[in-house]
Amino acid sequence: MNVNAKPLSELSRLEQCLKSASTPFDIASQQIISHGSYSDEPHTFMIQTGVIEIFRQSDELLIAIATAPFILGLTAGMINNSQEYMMVAQTPCTGFYLPAATTRQRIQQESLWHEAFCWLSWINHNLEKRDKQLVGNNSYTQIRAMLLNMSEWDDALRLKIGVMNHIQRSTGISRSVVAEILAALRQGNYINMSRGKLVSINRLPTEY
Structure with a gap:
């Protein structure tokens, strides 16, 4: 398994396993993705198309931007805790959701623990990189790390998201500090931006 590559074949098998016991959704951009219930029961969400933002509920810190296919809450049925993250559609999104307890049962019935482990290993690898x-x-x-991450996005995604806003929401660094550093990098021709969006990186110094 290449830990840097999203495990698409394993994800596809999980999708097929869970889909029959799920409720589909089709949601517009900038809407919160939820199971639409007043119950605190944890759920598993499968994003089949679109791009989402994942926020930590406790302080609304932006944890990640994820593109479909993507599963959130695969382990929610294993531990007794409330949903710690909130998803917001960055683009129109489709997918499905189901109770986390049902997710666990379906994975057990279909003997898909290997696939689940591959997906969780990929998630853990990305969280380790972020830390x-x-x-x-x-x-x-x-800020340098965030710019390098953004440079790896495809052009369509990168040109939709403002650099300053994304960095500030992901790190909690004040907007004035982010603005000062971005201005210095642009003046030094280290990065190219257009209308607040990252166009390219020429070279980023290791120290400011």
Whole structure:
């Protein structure tokens, strides 16, 4: 398994396993994705098309931007806790959801623990990368890491998302500090931006 590559074949098998016991959704951009119930019962969500933003509910910190296919809440049925993350559609999205307890039952019935482990390993790898880039680092190092991540997005996604807003929501660094560093990088011809969007990176110094 290449841990840097999304495990699409395993994800497809999980999708087929869970779909028959699920409720579909079709949601517009900028809408919260939820199971539409007043129950606190945890759910599993499968994003089949579109792009989502994942926020930590406790402080609304932007944790990640994810493109379909994507599963959130695969382990929610294993531990007794409430949903810790909120999803917002960045583009129109389709998918389905089901109770996390049903997810666990279906995976057990279909013997898809290997597929579940592959998906969770990929998620864990990305969280480890995020921690290494952001936790305990100074403001410039965090901003540099965010710019490098954005440079890896496809052009369509990168040209939709404002650099300053994305970095501020993902790190909690003040807008004034983010603006100052971005202005210095543009002046030094280290990055190219257009209308607040990242166009390209020429070279980023390791220190500010």
